[in-house]
Amino acid sequence: MRVAWLLALPAVLSVTSAAVLDRRNADFYSVRTKMHQDLSGRLGDPKEKYFRIRLTLGTDESVFHPHYDGRFASEQLAYLERKQALSNLIQTYLATFADIGVETWLMHGTLLGWWWNRKVLPWDSDSDVQVSEESMKYLASFYNMTIFHYKTPRIPEGRDYMLEINPHYINREQTDNLNVIDARWIDTASGLFIDITTARYNYTHPAGKGILSCKDGHEYRDTYVFPLRDTFFEGVPAKIPYAYKEILEAEYQSKALVQTEFEGHKFDQEKSEWIPVLKKTKPYVPLQVARPGLAPINQQSATGASETLDTKPSTQQTSKSAEAVAIDATTVTKNEQMEQTIKALQQRNVQRSQTGES
Ligand SMILES: *[C@@H]1O[C@H](CO)[C@@H](O)[C@H](O)[C@H]1NC(C)=O
Ligand SMILES: *[C@@H]1O[C@H](CO)[C@@H](O)[C@H](O)[C@H]1NC(C)=O
Numbered sequence: 001m002r003v004a005w006l007l008a009l010p011a012v013l014s015v016t017s018a019a020v021l022d023r024r025n026a027d028f029y030s031v032r033t034k035m036h037q038d039l040s041g042r043l044g045d046p047k048e049k050y051f052r053i054r055l056t057l058g059t060d061e062s063v064f065h066p067h068y069d070g071r072f073a074s075e076q077l078a079y080l081e082r083k084q085a086l087s088n089l090i091q092t093y094l095a096t097f098a099d100i101g102v103e104t105w106l107m108h109g110t111l112l113g114w115w116w117n118r119k120v121l122p123w124d125s126d127s128d129v130q131v132s133e134e135s136m137k138y139l140a141s142f143y144n145m146t147i148f149h150y151k152t153p154r155i156p157e158g159r160d161y162m163l164e165i166n167p168h169y170i171n172r173e174q175t176d177n178l179n180v181i182d183a184r185w186i187d188t189a190s191g192l193f194i195d196i197t198t199a200r201y202n203y204t205h206p207a208g209k210g211i212l213s214c215k216d217g218h219e220y221r222d223t224y225v226f227p228l229r230d231t232f233f234e235g236v237p238a239k240i241p242y243a244y245k246e247i248l249e250a251e252y253q254s255k256a257l258v259q260t261e262f263e264g265h266k267f268d269q270e271k272s273e274w275i276p277v278l279k280k281t282k283p284y285v286p287l288q289v290a291r292p293g294l295a296p297i298n299q300q301s302a303t304g305a306s307e308t309l310d311t312k313p314s315t316q317q318t319s320k321s322a323e324a325v326a327i328d329a330t331t332v333t334k335n336e337q338m339e340q341t342i343k344a345l346q347q348r349n350v351q352r353s354q355t356g357e358s
Pocket of ligand 2: 174200201202203204205206213214219
């Protein structure tokens with residue numbers, strides 16, 4: 001059922017196994033790695049939607065998240081794990097497509113991630129790529145349900161990735177909004193996947209010849225997409241549309257190409273990384289607690305006594321402890337005073353804004 005796959009990217013991924021490519025039609029249950037309670041009879045998607053949830057309830061691919069394939073996973077990955085899994089996903093996808101000679105290019109959020117630092121946006125949970133209509137036909141004819149096994153320095157234990165083609169890919173019209181995704185590259189360990197859509201020439205477009213349409217409604221003039229540009233993404237060779245900047249601006253507005261704060265992340269120019277912004281927490285105020293039996297440090301140095309955890313406190317130590325409690329009490333009073341002042345100021349501001357004062 002598996003195809004051991006050769007990676008020709010020595011700099012990034014090491015070659016661990018090579019075998020002839022053997023096309024297989026893996027059936028659904030043989031590729032499922034994690035059992036999930038089958039509740040499809042209760043709610044269920046319309047049967048007409050191919051990439052629907054097939055094992056879980058709800059209207060999307062899995063009960064827990066629409067960007068995980070419920071056949072292979074039952075829980076979301078943590079932030080860093082997901083970032084890593086998405087990186088592995090696109091690396092193996094790009095390497096596979098380069099090897100089988102199918103041209104593919106980055107689009108949507110994945111292209112935006114490329115714009116910033118040639119990496120997947122850390123807040124994304126999927127990736128988007130496109131292929132031509134001829135390529136999709138070729139994939140459907142020869143590679144549907146093919147499993148590619150990868151061993152890389154990052155995944156020494158190996159991992160299976162599956163290419164699945166939606167049988168509705170043959171419908172080139174925008175008539176079936178349940179089947180706008182033509183294919184998927186699926187990480188069978190995590191359930192994360194890449195959506196592969198087809199850019200088809202639109203022979204009836206009012207703007208005339210040369211318009212590419214996608215089933216999700218996106219339209220591009222072909223001279224914006226072709227000739228594709230060669231680049232790198234997540235460290236592996238990749239292709240992007242010729243007029244990538246215009247395409248990004250059209251989809252996300254020019255602000256998205258310069259704004260360095262987004263989705264709880266801040267772009268660190270030096271590191272060239274999106275760094276999660278930590279939520280502000282109250283500054284830590286250590287509370288001085290008198291510990292019976294433990295002499296305060298100044299007391300020790302004065303008497304030359306070593307630090308002991310004597311359970312029986314000396315009179316001196318007790319008096320010191322009392323002092324510490326006293327300091328504590330003042331701190332509390334000060335804090336209370338501060339709080340009262342802040343409250344008073346806040347009230348005044350409220351009154352001011354109500355009376356129109358500035
Ligand atoms: C791919 O294989 C699956 C499983 O056998 C099947 O349901 C689907 O229709 C196939 N897709 C195409 C394009 O033939
Ligand atoms: C061609 O473009 C028109 C106008 O946008 C659209 O309504 C139609 O669905 C498109 N055809 C295809 C095959 O995508």
